Amino acid sequence: MKKCEYCAKEISYHEMYCSDECQDGANKYYELREKYQKPYSIINGIFVIAVGICIFLYSFMRDVGAIGGGSALVILGIMYFLLPFAPDVMIHKYKLKKSILITKIIAAVVFAIGVTVLILYFTGVI
Numbered sequence: 001m002k003k004c005e006y007c008a009k010e011i012s013y014h015e016m017y018c019s020d021e022c023q024d025g026a027n028k029y030y031e032l033r034e035k036y037q038k039p040y041s042i043i044n045g046i047f048v049i050a051v052g053i054c055i056f057l058y059s060f061m062r063d064v065g066a067i068g069g070g071s072a073l074v075i076l077g078i079m080y081f082l083l084p085f086a087p088d089v090m091i092h093k094y095k096l097k098k099s100i101l102i103t104k105i106i107a108a109v110v111f112a113i114g115v116t117v118l119i120l121y122f123t124g125v126i
């Protein structure tokens, strides 16, 4: 059975989307992705590496490691939420609507971890 490319509802074989809303949703997603794919990849690459470096630095430069790593995670979380680009394999499996939701949940988790690191550092726990 063929499914709506956006919401995964079952549809007939000559359709791609079950409704205009789903088509609009998909168009918006792909427009956003086309527009911001490049800066997204660059920022993602830089900040993921930054998180790695900060984890390494934490063992001997606690302030730089904790503040830098926490801040980088907060920034990544915000970006993943505003630009919830999902891998194509995920979109293929879950369709767009669910993929965007999963990505936003991951974004919230990344953001929460970053905030937690900063709070723990500034309250003197770590």
Ligand SMILES: [Zn+2]
Pocket (backbone or CB within 6 Å): 004, 005, 006, 007, 008, 009, 017, 018, 019, 022
């Ligand atoms: Zn649909």
